[in-house]
């Protein structure tokens with residue numbers, strides 16, 4: 001299970017079995033978090049990707 005969450009408010013952008021496509025996430029949300037307005041950067045540190053089993 002992969003999750004991509006906002007590093008500020010923990011809003012879950014993506015949750016699923018497949019490796020998240022950060023570009024699609026970026027486009028879907030218009031480049032920023034819908035809750036706190038934080039910009040979704042292309043820098044990996046701003047997006048928390050975790051693999052859980």
Ligand SMILES: [Zn+2]
Nearest residue numbers: 006009033036
């Ligand atoms: Zn946020």
